[in-house]
Ligand SMILES: Nc1ncnc2c1ncn2[C@@H]1O[C@H](COP(=O)(O)OP(=O)(O)O)[C@@H](O)[C@H]1O
Ligand SMILES: Nc1ccn([C@@H]2O[C@H](COP(=O)(O)O)[C@@H](O)[C@H]2O)c(=O)n1
């Protein structure tokens with residue numbers, strides 16, 4: 001690219017946001033082609049398998065892992081509650097989720113395991129016992145087990161036999177501490193203390209007639225009952241308890257799955273959500289300065305829209321802007337502050353804080369410019385610099401042009417690029433900022449999506465820099481594209497795609 005043209009690009013791009021004008025062309029001799037995706041993938045895979053290290057050492061798979069992960073970076077496991085009426089398909093749905101995930105870091109805990117065993121006398125009149133009432137479960141023991149798992153300790157879960165209504169006296173099922181715990185049962189949303197353990201609640205909603213038909217088949221085939229006893233128990237206890245306890249707890253659900261295991265779309269979405277959580281867990285454990293905006297279904301919904309190849313440009317811009325705003329706000333939360341006391345209109349003292357004033361934005365041209373408006377909306381009058389990284393041919397040479405505030409060395413820098421792919425251009429930009437005197441720990445790199453390979457590449461080189469992102473994707477393709485990704489972000493945002 002001729003220097004004049006670049007000058008024009010930079011001048012038109014930079015607008016009137018700062019006065020310190022510099023243009024410098026750097027010819028880099030170090031090859032900067034993306035590091036091979038296979039080696040990056042191998043590194044990501046290694047980190048993936050090593051990432052699960054527990055406070056008590058359970059599950060640590062290598063000595064390297066212990067070095068990589070600092071105990072302060074450990075997070076709580078992600079707990080998913082699955083409720084619904086009897087024979088709605090709860091166990092089936094959980095089994096499908098676990099099978100699809102194919103990941104050892106997910107464990108299932110069944111509320112059924114915590115049924116109180118009947119005494120000999122109660123067993124003799126089992127037909128009169130209400131197994132659908134909350135008192136039929138030892139909820140204290142369930143809470144204790146879940147507490148242990150949350151504290152990353154393995155637990156022995158009882159084994160319950162539906163045929164004789166007793167727990168096995170000799171054997172237990174050993175459940176290891178894991179990153180994702182799924183807790184399923186008819187009444188897991190009933191007790192507030194159990195509900196409070198959950199990060200996500202799913203209700204499996206299946207038509208009552210279908211449930212009854214399935215229950216008759218299951219209980220006669222698997223639980224040693226005959227049809228008339230199933231029907232009698234259903235009318236006397238199961239249905240009334242469903243109406244009194246199970247159905248009223250549906251209101252606590254975040255997600256309702258109609259048709260249970262037949263609803264493949266819902267199961268795929270949940271699997272995808274858990275995968276995202278697992279990816280975040282590993283990388284956030286390994287790199288304590290990686291922050292992922294807390295996922296909500298609003299955020300997931302916006303990602304679903306902007307990742308859809310058929311979305312219109314105005315919608316892409318609208319939802320990208322909303323997401324970017326969240327990332328920017330989160331990033332600003334990592335800036336230092338000073339305490340400040342003010343007087344409110346009621347004459348009272350309010351002990352507050354004052355924002356850090358010495359900051360600026362730097363966008364990596366061109367797609368990083370799409371994040372500038374959100375930054376300006378949050379920080380009135382903020383100076384925004386630009387860095388353009390231009391590849392010259394295929395030999396790895398790059399030209400870097402920049403326009404940065406004169407006093408950038410004294411500022412905190414919010415580096416803007418919506419997609420962190422290989423991490424190579426991000427590293428070039430960060431190196432330049434450091435050469436300009438910005439300390440590594442004063443740089444916050446903001447993106448919408450990040451590939452694990454990019455996070456590894458940047459964090460290994462700049463371990464004190466912070467990365468704030470809204471989702472971590474699966475990885476890079478052979479062509480270094482983020483997968484599932486969202487395509488050429490700049491073209492989609494500025495409407496220059498086809
Ligand atoms: N989508 C489905 N189609 C047909 N049968 C199903 C389906 N989902 C579950 N079942 C069967 O219905 C019975 C009840 O399912 P289960 O998953 O045990 O329900 P829950 O755990 O909610 O009681 C089981 O025998 C199971 O094999
Ligand atoms: N000894 C027992 C214990 C429980 N039940 C019934 O099991 C149902 C809960 O399990 P799901 O897999 O169907 O959710 C519940 O409705 C109890 O009536 C039983 O029959 N015998």
Ligand SMILES: [Mg+2]
Pocket residue numbers: 090091092
């Ligand atoms: Mg079940």
